[in-house]
Amino acid sequence: MTNQPPAPARRSANTAASLGMLGLLGVQFLLGMAINLFVTLPSSGFGMVEMMYGGPLVMTHMMLGMTLVFGALFAVAIAAQYGYWAIVWAVISLGGILVAGVGGLIFLLDGLRNSASFLMAVGFLVAVIGYIAELVKIT
Numbered sequence: 001m002t003n004q005p006p007a008p009a010r011r012s013a014n015t016a017a018s019l020g021m022l023g024l025l026g027v028q029f030l031l032g033m034a035i036n037l038f039v040t041l042p043s044s045g046f047g048m049v050e051m052m053y054g055g056p057l058v059m060t061h062m063m064l065g066m067t068l069v070f071g072a073l074f075a076v077a078i079a080a081q082y083g084y085w086a087i088v089w090a091v092i093s094l095g096g097i098l099v100a101g102v103g104g105l106i107f108l109l110d111g112l113r114n115s116a117s118f119l120m121a122v123g124f125l126v127a128v129i130g131y132i133a134e135l136v137k138i139t
């Protein structure tokens with residue numbers, strides 16, 4: 001880390017990564033809310049195999065959840081070229097996404113617990129706050 005201002009290219013890469021992740025999180029939020037409101041899930045016997053048949057919304061939401069994990073790792077790698085606070089916020093967002101993913105899996109595998117659904121909402125919010133904070137810090 002140096003005291004010199006970061007190169008504009010690195011700033012642009014960080015801005016693009018944060019904005020891209022916020023966009024994907026927005027889509028994930030809408031998919032999650034759509035499942036919550038319009039999909040009826042079986043409250044018991046929802047194992048790993050049945051998860052694959054949860055319908056297109058659940059499937060897309062799960063796939064996007066995995067994409068978000070990879071995207072968040074990529075965002076940390078980009079943040080590592082920028083500076084301390086960019087890394088801190090990118091790691092906090094990664095943590096939020098991981099927590100949300102764990103919440104989603106627990107929700108489906110353990111009887112649609114409200115607390116697991118809430119965990120997803122909390123993880124989502126933490127991730128969004130992290131990327132907004134990163135944007136504020138680097139612009």
Ligand code: HEM
Nearest residue numbers: 029032033035036062065097100101104105117120121124
């Ligand atoms: C394998 C991963 C995931 C699975 C299986 C999953 C599954 C689900 C399901 C079944 C719902 C509906 C919950 C309900 O009806 O109460 C939901 C909602 C939601 N999910 Fe996920 N999800 C996953 C990952 C994520 C991730 C990574 C995020 C965001 C970072 C996220 C954000 C949300 C949000 C915001 C909602 C709507 C609010 C809520 O019900 O909590 N999910 N998800």
